[in-house]
Amino acid sequence: MEQRELHTITCSLSRREIEQRMCNPNILGSFIKSYQPPNISDSFLPFLLFLCTLSPPLSLSPCFYRLEANTVAQRFSSPGYPKGYLPKSRCQWQIRASEDNAIFVTFPFFHIEDDCSDDFVSIYDSLSPDDSQAITEKCGQRPPSNPLAVTSSGNIMLINFITDSVVQRPGFEAEYKAIPKSKVKTCGGVLSENKGVFTSPLYPSFYPPSVDCKWTIKVTVGKKVRVKFTMFRMKEPGVDIRVCHKDYVDVMGTKYCGEMSSLDLTSETNVLDVSFHSDESFTDKGFSAIYSAFDPANPCPNKFACASGICIGEELQCDGWNDCGDMSDEMKCRCEEDQYSCDNGLCKPKLWVCDRVNDCGDWSDEKSCSCGENEWRCGDGLCMPQDVVCDQKMDCEDGSDEASCKTCKEFFKCMNAQCVNKVNAQCDRVNDCSDDSDEANCACGTRPYKLNRIVGGQNAELGEWPWQVSLHFLTYGHTCGASIISAKWLLSAAHCFVTNTVFIVLNHVASNWLSYSGMQDQYKQDGVERRAIKKIITNPDYNQMTFDYDVALLELSEPLKFTNTIQPICLPASSHVFPAGMSCWVTGWGALREGGSKAQLLQKAMVKIINDTVCNIVTEGQVTSRMLCSGFLAGGVDACQGDSGGPMVCFEESGKWFQAGIVSWGEGCARRNKPGVYSRVSKLVDWIKKETGI
Template identity: 80%
Template structure:
């Protein structure tokens, strides 16, 4: 498998509408009068109904609250932050919430907060409690304050703001400065941030899920309650971690399995001892693979970790290791780089970089050379940040700031010196970056290759081939179109094969302009033009039925695009199955949808080829006798795998003997079989009866396992599409396997992945010189460079459906001319055309 490329919206509002209609007006004058009287009577009736509703909802039971009000609920507002105290000596006993020193100072500060709130009538009216939750060196006190707003006063909610609270507390600081009362505790600094009430914990409460931990240089462990079985419902837990003043804290989560919905269950981590959003390091949920653990650090010697869960789904939770590290380790970065090439990273990479860090690297190469920097990993995502501005965490190079998650980033200097700045603010951190720099000759920046404007070097064969290989289109500009290319209106050159393929390849639509029907016509899937009136008229006018596809008004029409329900009804909706909408009256379109999910949350690695553990949990490795990996397969159920017939129907009859094959599910490394890998023998092999060894038509095989698989985080079934499922041309999909990394090369040790595109059937037929049948599809890049290769046979081609959040198998690796050759895409068995046979043989 060759180099992979990476290409990567809100809620839909539905509004009800009531239409009032009247009968057609009669010519009789008597009837006109009747209509007028009827309208007046209608108005009177509507007025009576309105009066009744007003009485019912507004005046009835006014003393106990209206019906509308009863449907609302009181609101709890919590603000948290810290206060820096003046002239208060720090006592180690303040760290113990049970000590008398803690109680005395906490009670005193709680009373001061209450007195300050009394200065604001609104805050005073609704303030219920204030709690001091911790102290740290400085002396800094961490607090939260709660305000309860009853139902009848909810209209004043907008007046409760961080600004109002801060103004009140800051005015208290100013009043203190005017008094000379030495007995009053004074504070010089105060913060306030609106906080999720579920994170307001009182460490002095007897029944609180609250823990105090002391970090040392020796690694220690803590876990969520109930681990490893399941955390309790409605958990509200908090861990305060401290270290000595010259240390920072590093926390690693080797196991992290929280429900995959951060609005319900989540872990939030703070660079503070208060759940102050302005000091948040990160908030995470879901399941993380062991190969990509969550690892965070503090900027100082304190950290707060919260676990919040709801009352529904319970997961195992987490196990965490924590230790103290030198503060200098999180604060020292940057420097002078003078070698001809090298690597530099964000602090602590691949762990999350710490908050409040600034770094500066000065890269200097020999005179006459320029500097090229390529970021292999770049992830600096933060809630609410406009990546066009990058006003929080960023990398700055040559006056431009970069943030967010970037799939490609390559920068070239204009001299032999390049300065790179990195900045992280007080809140929210991420994995950061890893970058490689090198010196190059500006006269020949890419020896024997094409130099992109971004500094990337690509093969000269990729220049002016119609594909944006550079990422900035610099390889497709100033091109002279060849005889086999189409000249786009915007100056780009595209293969003539792409003209009129119903895909806007040029970007300006010029390759499709002369192909469309007239404005008042509809173009069928086969290109035939029909009058516009045929669309959704409950009649199949186009031969392929495309005129009735996605027509809610055509329930009785069944075509190639229709989803067939179990009760034989037809749903005219593209890709209706497993989209989380019940379209069939018997709900059969949403049955059997426990598939196509990846339990582990994956990070996208720029330019990455090696698949991460659990990234493709349906991938199977097939070993023949003692020869090791021979073919791929995919999991479609506990007992059945899907593969290609040509792996088994060969010149040797031994290949069709089931006992000669071993299957390995959940495998990533061919040379490492750990406990997560499940080994099964084959019980039988079912090759399609119409398989043709010469043409590879019907190249599909079903494999029954001797024992069922146990689905785990790394072993899951892929979804099989219905026969009506559509994978449009241009759809980005993924092919995986342990096949050769290049034509004629050795098989891969680690599971490989490559992003490819579905190629238009017409184009596919032309480039394969008419060798494809309706049971085949092409995928890849006509420019070459990305393809399945030897050893990938039988493996899956999978595509992601956003509507249902699931992966579907579009194809099975079948055949191709060489590997990744220009105009020679990979050919796959088309699963949709073979779906009924799969169901007939397996019941899946």
């Protein structure tokens, strides 16, 4: 029987009979048996099953492999690796090991199309592509710090590689070996020390299917157990995280699953049982947890004890911010003289009253701030002076003060001069301009790598902020930060290059500076691109006294090569709105505390944009329209020395990151009521584009 005839037979089933990328094996088996084709082994059946999904039918020249795993690691790769795989590829690897072993597979390199509906790798805990025994299905790119690594529960594994996309990607390289089943199945036990660490099986690799573990933590009598999960990820298709009926961690009768950004639990006695369960299908990274014993009479020495068991600084209690995560630090508070008592019992700074932001959560801080005479009410309910209407400036965040006007100076202007009466139309994946110019030049603001969410972590992961640049001055090492805005241009702060110090001349000499892109660790150069600075352009209106117009452009001696860890950030349009209360991120290698030394690893901190009115008050009127405040009025999180010139970036619903600010100045670091002040990029973007031609 010819190969094409066999393929036609096996794929003669209707599409309705093909479910979840596989044909019905019983029906297909009867077809094969009735025709009795020669040289077709039972192990070839799974490959024929998923060939049935091909449309149109292809010639049966399969990309099919049978591998034997042993204790010595062996490798295989996708066809065409590393130059790139072809579209319409269908490949399968069947891996077997001896009966007393399981199979461990890791992917040192993994880069395929980011859309899993086009290209994907699916891995099964069987030799049949059955979703009830699927371990995982993945696409996209993964950094070296977060490789895909999976384990079977038994001595067989199936790996399918399916591509439809015409976009070529390098593909993957995989390493496989046999490991003892006892290593896969052994977990749990009694933990009797007063502190320690425990993890899901084989962490940080994916935990195996069909595993049950139980840890019994016993600490000194009279004390209790606190468990803090530093990493928690058990995501599975179609699972309601309120029920957690498949993979879960069970603590004190409550099941936890999904992806947690914060999980701290406290026992009722000195003994705590923690159970872990994974079913037959779909696994994930699992968890890593720290446990410790504490005295219930003094659970947080010199700190405030949250109801969840977290310990926070005493100064954070009743400061208006939900530092505990469960609001327990803001309950039963007696408001200070400089605080406002919300109707719901919370205390907020009086500076926030009538600032047009719902700080209390129940709008009580804004309830007696109705619009007066000669005021205009914006579409979102905010009040503005009447003369803001049709003044060619978008004063209302929703643009309603200019919506009925014939001019649209402050809205997005298309290349063909069309005005888009919409907030943040740029790069939002909607073609608002008739010439599509609002979606042009949007190859920016993306993070190629798939990254884990580390609970409470502040060290940046490799590739997490691919636009971040370290600027080194002479032999002084890291001095300022910058951001990549194109292959040849960096964005930084003018005060890094125009100073009143003895280096006033040296700082502005381009040859005295070097830029390092793709860097995470100041002491490691792997994957880092070093470039000399060709030209430094500081804004001509920069004021050394007030830090107004604190922006600089750096032209590189040669273009950067964009990689997984080196990417440009999106510049906002002049009309782009970053509303008060929006969570953004500031990054850099600056000092970890006021007066401290610079960081070796790239640091990240989440900050909130602060209302302009409040910003002006707390800075005693020192901010201009080219500046914005961000941080927390309670203090504790801020940029610091050495972060100057670095980016503050915000994530939009469109999936793009935009640079809202440039680290400029501040009073100290992370002081109460002294937020960081940033150069407002949207007010400087026209000058940036004029000088660079971007």
